[in-house]
Amino acid sequence: MANTNGHTEPNGSEPLPIVVAGGGCVGLFLALLLTQSSIPNRIIVIEPSPPDPHSTRAMAHQPIIFPFFARAGLMPELSRIGQFSSGLCFRTSVKNGSKLIAGKQFKEGEKAQLSLPQGRFQELLVQKIKETEKAEIQLGWQVVGFKEGEKSVGVKVEQESGKQETIEAVYLVGADGAKSTVRKLLGVSLDGETLPTQLVATDIKYDFHAHGFYDANFIIDPENYGLIGRIDDEGLWRVSYGVPIDTPEAEIRKGLPLKMEKMLPGEEGKKQYEVKRVAPYKAQQRCAETFWKGRVGLCGDAAHLTNPYAGLGLASGIADASSLADVLVRVLSHESPDPTKLLSSWSDARRQKFLTVVDKPSRMAYARVHTKVDTEGEISALLQKDPLVGALKKGMPMMPPSLETQGETLDGW
Structure with a gap:
């Protein structure tokens, strides 16, 4: 069945699903936002391991991303289970x-x-997703390959036992972490430095x-x-x-x-x-050369990495997911006049946001903690030179620039 934006479901059947590779916080948050939208497409999250509530990964969320959580209706419960x-x-x-x-x-x-430790946040997201009828989380599976067609992408998934299946999807999103298989299969470089x-x-x-x-x-x-x-x-x-x-x-x-x-x-x-x-x-301070290619995209650590001293790593991934959800909903609701241009514009905007709002402050934060402050004079110098x-x-903490990308500002919206 053809539609006005050129995206066609093979054989005129029900809409193809969106596959999200990676059931970490970013992948699950993207999946939750998509299930809360009006698009008819199912969301399938592929994740090898269940959430670990005792993980040593991210442990805190900055106020700059609270609006994203509020949009998903999560703030009341996050406030209850976190401190x-x-x-x-x-x-x-x-x-x-x-x-x-x-x-x-x-x-x-x-x-x-x-x-709020990352593992507990993941558990909440899993719970919320399971309450919907538009998504499923396939634990014990991982994405090992994909093949793009004109109207779809065949996503090959594999169990630890070696059993393989192929999921025909409208889009594949790699939210599978720093060592992203999806990014490697795409042939996209992760530029920057260790x-x-x-x-x-x-x-x-x-x-x-x-x-x-x-x-x-x-x-x-x-x-x-x-x-x-x-x-x-x-x-x-x-x-x-x-x-x-x-x-x-x-x-x-x-x-x-x-x-x-x-x-x-x-x-x-x-x-x-x-x-x-x-x-x-x-x-690491690294950023993928592109966040979108054909019918496959990247977000979170799969797309960019930063040190933790500015607290913007997971935050920027959540912002990726929020804006990508808007874009995918726009495309799959047949409202975008040019889906290819819109996805490319989203990629460019998110790369630029990382390079200017995340990478530079994070490098400054890393340099700051290495400063020598053995004397009162050195402390005074730090206070004068570091805004x-x-x-x-002075009691006036600086808020970082917004991590948000507004869909309506993108080409092809």
């Missing part, structure tokens, strides 16, 4: 007394980041509040820099720090006690903590 941060600060390292450089304590109702540091996400139980720490603490020091943030209200905290890029994981684990002695406040030799998880990973830290010192 809003009570404060944000920059401070010196333990060797310099963990001195507060600049900080802000948030009042009740004031916009603050929401602490930073000269390996970051270590360590989840521990320790009473940071007893030492005057805020819920979110950026530690500024050339060697013992990092982020110390509260994960939940049961005493679990994330201590993220850096080690040389070539440090083996066994050496990282062996050196953990010494690193904790340098990172954790408290009396030397008497810091009692419990390590729950340790996860080293490479810090964000200086504004926080």
Whole structure:
């Protein structure tokens, strides 16, 4: 059956589904938005593993993306199962007394980041998707290939047992992470660089509040820099720090006690903590050369990677999903005069948004935590030259530019 925008379902049958490769937060959020739309297409999410509520991945969501969550009707439940941060600060390292450089304590109702581990967010999204009749999540499967036709894309999926099937879809979206199979199959390069540091996400139980720490603490020091943030209200905290890029994981684990002695406040030799998880990973600043090609697209970590010190990694992926949902709904509702141009325009807009709003601030945030602030003079210099830290010192935290891409501004809308 032909339609006005040139997209035809083979054999005139019911509309083909949209396949989303990857059941992480970004893929699930995209799927949820699509199920909430008026398009008749089913959504099929392909994911090898079930959500892990104890994952060491992203643990907080910035206020800049709360409007996206509100649009999906998620804010009430996110507020219930997560915890809003009570404060944000920059401070010196333990060797310099963990001195507060600049900080802000948030009042009740004031916009603050929401602490909610990625695994628990995924569980909520899965629950919401299962409540609809327009989507299915195929766990234990992964996308291993695809073949594009004029009107559809055949998506080859495979179980761990080796069993394979092909799903005929109208579009395939790769939200399958940094090592995206979809991106590799597309032949799209991930341009940029690996930073000269390996970051270590360590989840521990320790009473940071007893030492005057805020819920979110950026530690500024050339060697013992990092982020110390509260994960939940049961005493679990994330201590993220850096080690040389070539440090083996066994050496990282062996050196953990010494690193904790340098990172954790408290009396030397008497810091009692419990390590729950340790996860080293490479810090990247990379962006795909395109986010859309033919009938296949990319979003989230499959399309771009950034270090965590500006808190814009998952946030930018959620913004990708929000705008891509708008575009796909526009196309599949037969309202776009030129779907090819619209998808290309979306890709260009999201790439530009990453390069200007995510990549540059994230690089600045990475450089900031490496700053030497051993003296009062060096602290004063930081406050004068760094707009964000200086504004926080004055009680006026800077809001980053919008991550949103508005569909009606795109060519082909």
